[in-house]
Amino acid sequence: EATAQQPIEQIFGEGIEGFKSDFISKIWMTYRREFPTMSGSTFTTDCGWGCMLRSGQMMLAQALVCHFLGRSWRWSPEKLIQNAREFQEDCLHRMIIKWFGDKSSVNSPLSIHHMVRLGETLGKKPGDWYGPASVAHCLKAVMIAASKENYEFDSLEVYVAQESTIYIQDVYSSCRLPNSSWKSLILLVPVKLGTDKFNPIYGPCLTSLLTLDFCIGIIGGRPKHSLYFVGYQDDRLIHLDPHYCQEMVDVWQPNFSLQTFHCRSPRKMPLSKMDPSCCIGFYLPTQHDFETFVNVITSFLIPQGVSANFEYPIFTLNSGSRSAVMDPPNIRYSIYETEQNWVSPNLHDSDTD
Template structure:
C-alpha cells in the first residue's frame, strides 16, 4: 500500500470516527425530555424577568416547543407584558454554537470536528456572541425566522444577525475571527492544541487575544474591547485605560471574570450571589458547567440554572454561502441544571456599552457578590470577585479576601455522561 492510499484510508477512518462520535453525543445529549417551570417563581434570562399568572389547574407546567402549547396552558403576564411566550422568544434568539463536524481540518492535527473536546470553546463563543448581539443589535432584538424584512431597519437587522454568525464560522479565515480554528491556533502559543481540554479562564484570555487580532482587520471591533479580571479582581484603572481610545472616546466593554466558587465542588454559599447576577442588565451569561461538561448559563428559576448546551453535534454550515440556513444556530430547547451540580470553576461575563454602565455595574454588583449569612460560615469572608482602584501593575500583593486562585476546569471523569441531572424541552 502506497503512502497516498494510507493517507486516504486515514481520512476515511477519521470521518467515520467523527460521525460515530457525533451520533453518540446526539443520543447522549439530545434526549427528548420535558421540563417544569413553576408558575409561582419568576424566570430570569440575562437581565429580563418573565412571569406567569397562576393557573388553578396546577402549580407547575410541562412545556414543549410548540408555541400553541404555551398559549393554551395558562394566561401569561410578566414584568414586560410578554410572559412566558416572551421568554421563549428571548431564549430562541440567543445564538447557539455547538459541536460541528466535517469542517476544514484544524492546523497541525487530524481533527475535522471538535466533538468530545471543544465544549468550553463553544460555550465561550456563545458568551461572546451574546455580547456582540447586545452591541450591534441590542438586548431587545428578537429573531423572527418566519418573517421577511419589510423595512430598512429590519433588513439591516437581518444582515447584522448573519454577520455576527459569520464571525464564528468554522473555517480558518481572518473573516471569521472567533472561529474554533482561530481559537485553537491562539491556544497553541500557550501549549494547548486541538483535542485538549480548555478551562473557562483560559478561554477568556483566548477571546481577549482574538479581539485584539480582529481589530487589526475589521474597524467594527475598534469600538469594543475585552478585559479579563486577574485573580478575581477587576482593576478599575486598567479597564479605563483599555476602554479609552486615542481620541479619549469610550469603547464598549466586554468584562470577563474567571472565578472559582468552591474547592472540589460548588460552595452553596455562593448560590444567591450567582443567581442574582442574571437579574443585571449588563450580564451576558456565565460559562462553566459540570466536570468535563461545559455549559453556557443564561438564567435561572428557583435553584436551577437555565443553559444552552454545546454538546449537540451538527454538520458544519458554510456561513459564507448566500442565505445560509440559520436554524442550527438557534436552540428551541432550554435546559436546566441544579445549582449544586455546577462545577466551581466558571467565568462571568458582563457587557457595558458606556462608561456610565460600567460604573453602574460597580455600584450595583459589589454588595451582591458577598455571600449572605453568618460571617463564620465557610466562604463567607470571600466575595465572588472584587473591584479595585488603581492598576494591576501597581498591586504589590494579591488582593485580600479572594477565593482560591486555581481557575482550571475540573476533570472528574466519574461524572462524565451523567446528564440526567438536567431537564430540557423536546429538541425538534
C-alpha cells in the first residue's frame, strides 16, 4: 500500500528508464494551427489562448489510456507491430487520439471545437482564457455530450468536486448502475493552494499525490501559463507543455503520424512558481478502487508536521450528499471567484525552467 512518504521508484518499481518510457507514452496535446474554423468565430488556431484546454485534454486522454489500454501500457516510436494484441493496442491508441481531433465532428467528440462550444454554458467565448476549475467542468460536459453519440463512454463517469470537497454518496449515486455494476470514475478536484501565491506547505502533499498509481496528473502551471504535471524530481514538477504551435494533423486519414502526439523531452518547473489554482485528477476504474482511494487518500492531503485536524487540507471528503448540506451552486460565479488570476493571458509568455 502506498504512503505519502514513499518515493516513486518504490511504488512503480521502474526507476528512471521506466519513467522515460511512461512519459513518452502519455498523449501530448499542444496548440494547433490551420484547423477548421470554430463555430461562432474566425479562429483557425488556439495559439495564445487554448493552453488550459489542451492541458485538460491531456489529463482526459491519460484517463482514457488507463481505461482502454491500462496504466501499464507503453508506446515506443521505434517499435513495430508484431502480433494481434499489439495491433489492437495501436487501434485503441489511435482511436483515443481521433476523439480529440481538431474538428467539429461527431467522430471527434472531445475536440477543442466541442469544448469551446460547451464552454459557452460557463460564460466563455472562443478565444477566452480558461482556468483549471472551468476546464474541469468543461471536461465533464464534453464527456456527457460524447456519451450520447459514442457507446464507448457509457462505462465512464466524470465527477467534479465542488468547493474542493468529494461527496462520497454523490459518487455512489453517479457510478453505481441499477444492475449493481459500476462506472469507471474520472475524478477531478479543482483546488486553490494559497491566496496570491502557492503556499509551500502543500508542496510535499502535491508531489506525494503524483506518486499514486491512480493519479492522472495535475493541470495548472504558472499564472496565465497552463501546464500538465505528471511527476516530480526534488522540488521541481515534471510536465508536458502545450505551448508549441504545431500544424493540425488529419487524424481521420489511415495510419496518420503519431509523432507530434508524444513528447520526448520532459521539462521541469520549480514547485514554488506554481499558481495556487490547479486541478488534480484521478482515475478509479472499480468500486473497490474508489473505496481504497477514500480509505488512504486523507494521509496525502494534510501537510506533515501539522495536527490531524488541520483546517486546510488540499481537499476534503464528505460521506454524504452535497444536496443535503447546501444549496445548488452557482457554478459560473464560483469558477470566477477561484480563477480571477487566469482571465488575462500574456500571449508572449514562454516556459523557461
